Amino acid sequence: MFRNILSVGGFTLLSRLAGFIRDVVMAAVLGAGPVADAFLVAFRLPNHFRAIFAEGAFNAAFVPTYAKLKEQDGIPAARGFADEVLTAMAMVHGVLLVLVLGFTPQFVGLLAPGLAEDPQRFDLAVTLTRITFPYLALISVATLISGALNASGRFAMAAASPILLNVCMIGTLLGGALFPTVGHAAAWGVLVSGVLQMLLVGWDAERSGIGLRFGTPRLDPGTRQFLKALGPAIIGSAGVQIALFADTIIATFLPAGALSALYYADRINQLPIGVVAIAIGTVLLPEMARRLAAGDEEGAARAQARCVELAVLLGLPFVVAALLIPDLTMRALFARGAFTRGDAMEAAATLQAYGVGLIAFLVVRAFVSPFNARGDTATPMRASLTAVGLNVALKFALMGPLAQVGLALATAIGGWINVGLLIWFARRRGFPIGDERLFGHLVRLLLCGVVLAVVLEVGVWGMGRLTEGLAGSRDEVIFLAVVLAGGLAYLLAVAAFLGKGFALGLAGRRRT
Numbered sequence: 001m002f003r004n005i006l007s008v009g010g011f012t013l014l015s016r017l018a019g020f021i022r023d024v025v026m027a028a029v030l031g032a033g034p035v036a037d038a039f040l041v042a043f044r045l046p047n048h049f050r051a052i053f054a055e056g057a058f059n060a061a062f063v064p065t066y067a068k069l070k071e072q073d074g075i076p077a078a079r080g081f082a083d084e085v086l087t088a089m090a091m092v093h094g095v096l097l098v099l100v101l102g103f104t105p106q107f108v109g110l111l112a113p114g115l116a117e118d119p120q121r122f123d124l125a126v127t128l129t130r131i132t133f134p135y136l137a138l139i140s141v142a143t144l145i146s147g148a149l150n151a152s153g154r155f156a157m158a159a160a161s162p163i164l165l166n167v168c169m170i171g172t173l174l175g176g177a178l179f180p181t182v183g184h185a186a187a188w189g190v191l192v193s194g195v196l197q198m199l200l201v202g203w204d205a206e207r208s209g210i211g212l213r214f215g216t217p218r219l220d221p222g223t224r225q226f227l228k229a230l231g232p233a234i235i236g237s238a239g240v241q242i243a244l245f246a247d248t249i250i251a252t253f254l255p256a257g258a259l260s261a262l263y264y265a266d267r268i269n270q271l272p273i274g275v276v277a278i279a280i281g282t283v284l285l286p287e288m289a290r291r292l293a294a295g296d297e298e299g300a301a302r303a304q305a306r307c308v309e310l311a312v313l314l315g316l317p318f319v320v321a322a323l324l325i326p327d328l329t330m331r332a333l334f335a336r337g338a339f340t341r342g343d344a345m346e347a348a349a350t351l352q353a354y355g356v357g358l359i360a361f362l363v364v365r366a367f368v369s370p371f372n373a374r375g376d377t378a379t380p381m382r383a384s385l386t387a388v389g390l391n392v393a394l395k396f397a398l399m400g401p402l403a404q405v406g407l408a409l410a411t412a413i414g415g416w417i418n419v420g421l422l423i424w425f426a427r428r429r430g431f432p433i434g435d436e437r438l439f440g441h442l443v444r445l446l447l448c449g450v451v452l453a454v455v456l457e458v459g460v461w462g463m464g465r466l467t468e469g470l471a472g473s474r475d476e477v478i479f480l481a482v483v484l485a486g487g488l489a490y491l492l493a494v495a496a497f498l499g500k501g502f503a504l505g506l507a508g509r510r511r512t
Contacts, residue, residue: 002306002310004153004155004282004283005279005280005283005307005310006279007155007156007159008155008159008278008279008282008283009159009275009276009279010159011156011159011160011163012159012162012274012275012278012279013275014160014163015159015160015162015163015165015166015274016270016271016274016275018163018166018167018170019165019166019267020267020271020333021166021170022166022169022170022173023264023267023334024333024334024336025170025173025174026169026173026186027264027334027336027337027338027339028336028337028338028339029173029176029182029337029338030182030183030186030338031260031337031338031339031340031343033257033260033338034118034120034121034124035124035181035182035183036183036259036260037115037121037125037252037257037259037260038115038121038122038124038125038128038183039124039125039128039183039186039187040259040260040263041108041111041112041115041125041128041129041252041259042125042128042129042131042132042183042187043128043132043186043187043190045107045108045111045112045129045132045133046129046132046133046135046136046139046190058140058143058144058147058230058233059143059147059150059282059285060229060233060285060368060372060377060380061226061227061229061230061233061377062082062085062144062147062151062226062230063147063150063151063285063286064229064285064286064289064372064373064375065081065225065226065229066078066081066082066147066148066151067151067286067289067290068225068293069081070151070152075209075210078148078151078210079148079210079212080215081220081223081226082144082148082210082212083212083213083214083215084215084216084217084218084220084223085144085217085223085226086141086144086212086213086214086215087214087215087216087217088217089140089141089144090137090141090214093136093137093140094137096136096137097133097134097136097137100129100133101130101133104126104129104130104133105122105126107129108122108125108126108129109122111249112125112249112252113249113252113253114249114250114251114252114253114254115252124181124183127184128183128184128187131184131187131188131190131191132187132190132191134191134194135190135191135193135194137194138191138194138195138197138198139194139197139198141198142161142194142197142198142200142201142202144212145158145198145201145202145204145205145212146158146161146201148205148210148212149201149204149205149208149210150282150286151286152208152210154204154208155282155283156204157200157201157203157204158201158204159279159282160200161197161200161201162197164193164196164197164200165189165190165193165194165197166193167193168189168190168192168193168196169186169189169190169193170189171189172185172186172188172189172192173185173186173189225375229372229375229377230377231377232377232378232380232381233372233377233380233381235381235384235385246391246392246395246407247262247395247404247407247411250395250396250399250407251404251407254399254403254404255403257343257346258346258403258404259404260343260347261343261346261347261349261350261404262350262404262407262408264330264334264339264347265330265347265348265350265351265353265354265408266350266354266408268322268329268330268333268351269322269351269354269355269358271318272314272315272318272358272362273358273361273362275314276310276311276314276315276362277311277361277362277363277364277365278365280307280310280311280365280366281365281366281368281369284303284304284307284365284366284369285369285372285373287300287303288300288303288304288369288370288373289372289373291303292373292374297432298432298435300370300373301432301433301434301435302434302435304366304367304369304370304432304433304434305434305435305437305438307366308363308366308367308434308438308442309438309441309442309445311359311362311363311366312359312362312363312442312445313445313494314362315358315359315362316359316445316446316448316449316452316490317449317452317486317487317490318355318358319355319358319359319449320449320452320453320456320486321355321456321483321486322351322352322354322355322358323352323355323356324453324456324457325456325460325479325482326348326349326351326352326355327344327345327348328460328475328478328479328482329348329351329479330344330345330347330348330351331344331348331475331479332475332476332478332479332480333479334347335475346404349405350404350405350407350408351408352405353402353405353406353408353409353411353412354408354411354412355412356409356412356413357411357412357413357414357415357416358412360412360415360416360418360419361415363419364415364418364419364422367419367422367423367426367433368380368422370426370431371422371425371426371431379422379425379429380422382421382425383418383421383422383425384418386417386418386421387414387415387417387418387421388414390413390414390417391410391411391413391414391417392410394406394409394410394413394414395407395410395411397410398410441498444497444498445494445497445498447493447497448490448493448494448497448498449490451489451490451493452486452489452490452493455482455485455486455489455490456482456486459481459482459485459486460478460482463477463478463481463482464478
């Protein structure tokens, strides 16, 4: 399980690093003005729908069904099921694409109504959305193929494919002079990447003997099981995206630059989520499903506990940095070119608010997996919708006094509500929450975080004194120094507070 997590997480880390380079280029080229806001609306709209239909919900329903058919009836039965789903997916996305391309102004006006007050931003957002929206259909097919690969124990290419999005966008942004605006350049990079991602995972599936073909949709037992799980999973995933939709909608009513501040802060926030949470969720679901099918309840709970600990271990440094040094982080990473120090300050306050809920978003998939592995997608849906309702209410309450910072803070609070509800529902159902070692390890990890916080505070003060005479790149030098010192201190603290026993626990071994 941990080998697979490292495989998925490693490729996802490469993707996030490439994404960081993309964002540095995009910040320098686009800045935080009207063109940037228009592109970010056009970029976020298909991504919201992708997250609802193509990733979380789809995998929660598709992977267990495909894996069960493959285990019980063989690869041909599983491929037949996947072929039927592929055909149905193509039909649905074809209809959706025709509707969106035919009514793009109404679509953008509905989901980003604040842009209507600025005709320049609105018209550009409409144009760019027509370019980016077909990406949704392409990435949905890629997700279907990736699900079949994951259920067959092949994770590498599916995890590596998102790197192409960042590579393509960097290439088109650097060639921005060839396009009407740099927003057009970024949008075409998104579309080209969708084609390449679909081709990459399709090639891996063909090479593995599980390539998909179009088939005739039928309501056989496998398809009925898939549809039964898919409905609640879509509603649950839609809940999360409703909160993000609310961010996009509300931010369009805020002053220019609010969308950009949300975007760049969320990019840093999404780094650990993408590397850690997605890797854990991708691998833990089939692992728990396999153990529960074999009647190994204790092993499933132990797998969940180790994944929670791994998420906290890897995510805690990001939380501490987001809470204590957000200004330094955003200045060092993005404050250059068209992205000013003032823009960095707005993004830093937003990042700090996101940091409040980062741990919740890192561990949430570990608390959803016990339900999905048992075929129960309805309970996570109820938890998600309840959290989203409170989240959106908080957004409207906080947007006035805190602007986009209030939107991020509401998102963070909603994440903790969701995790709390999942734990409560699990206890009511009698599901074990981790194992006997989980709580003690989490307390010790918290102490490691305290050590890191002290080192960061002292390091920023000390490096500030040492670099007073440095004219250029001062923020970058301070940031690099405190990150290295803090990382070393955190590793030493983990070794001191948790020791060899913790490493053995993560490896799934017991001391003798």
